[in-house]
Amino acid sequence: METRIIVISPASSLTPSYVAKVLHKTGLSLTVKETCFGVIIEGNEKDIKKAVEKVRDLNSEEVYIKERGFPVADKRRCRAEHGSRPGFCQLQSEYETMSYLSKSSSEEEEEEEKKEKEGKLDVEDLEKLVKEEAD
Amino acid sequence: MKIFISPPNSLILRDLVKEGGHEPLTMMREIKKKVTKSGLDSPPLNVTELDPEKGLKYASNEVPSGVRGRMAVIGPMIQKADAAIIVKNAKYSFGCVGCARTNELIEYLLNQRDIPLITVEYPESEEEGRKMIKKIRNFLDDLDD
Incomplete structure (x- = not known):
């Protein structure tokens, strides 16, 4: 069995409930648990792969996915079993960071990259330009 | 890779x-x-x-048990790696989740291995975030070549 944590970036318009609904509609044999930061899914490797592709199709730029060591609702981790919060400090911290991460490059960046690729102006071309300006 | x-x-x-089309070596997989x-x-x-x-194998007897315990899981992962990405000064890499001495040891062991390695700072703003993503993507693309 495979388990994945799907975290939706705070900048995204997607909601955990929407992602959960989409996953339910796929008809895959999955355990889907909706959480405040996204969704936790569990199932066999094949179904998980399909589900991950489906979620990435929704918006791959604003969705982050990682494995989870413990199964869904595992008694050693699940809050429902022993009340106290075991702590999601790292997830919380990364969730904050996500708000200023953008996986897609902006138009400005693309222009910068283009300029970098084009490289510097040749000396001869520069001389021509200077002459033209002088005339 | x-x-x-x-x-x-x-x-x-x-x-x-x-x-980026590579296989990440993560703690979660080992814990699983x-x-x-x-x-x-x-x-x-x-x-x-x-x-x-x-x-x-990675830390001596005098080193705190937390470091040795972490290295028992992380050490073999470093040995398996074909390349590495280090993000320095992540808030959660020290405190209740991480361990500063283990991070130093990880960095040392990775530097000892002759593998492609990139070190970036943890982003604190939108611009830094964009730069970090770009650097990591370029690194991963270069590995493909």
Whole structure:
């Protein structure tokens, strides 16, 4: 069995409930648990792969996915079993960071990259330009 | 390629490496092997006397047990890695989740290995975030070549 944590970036318009609904509609044999930061899914490797592709199709730029060591609702981790919060400090911290991460490059960046690729102006071309300006 | 990421449990790094078409070596995968292993050796988390022995390969007896315990899981991952990405000064890499001495040891061991390695700072603003993603993507693309 495979388990994945799907975290939706705070900048995204997607909601955990929407992602959960989409996953339910796929008809895959999955355990889907909706959480405040996204969704936790569990199932066999094949179904998980399909589900991950489906979620990435929704918006791959604003969705982050990682494995989870413990199964869904595992008694050693699940809050429902022993009340106290075991702590999601790292997830919380990364969730904050996500708000200023953008996986897609902006138009400005693309222009910068283009300029970098084009490289510097040749000396001869520069001389021509200077002459033209002088005339 | 197998890419070691530091912090080894990072969601963002794991996602970037996977999207880049590589195999991320993560802590979660190693923990999964332990906690879901059929036939529990040492419930509830399956930490046996063999684990500190593995850790001793990377850190001496005088080193705090937390470092040795972490290295028992992280050390073999470093050995397996074909390349590595280190994000320095992540808030959660020190405190209740991480361990500063282990991070230093990880960096040292990765530098000892002759593998492609990139070190970036943890982003604190939107611009830094964009730069970090770009650097990591370029690094991953270069590995493909």
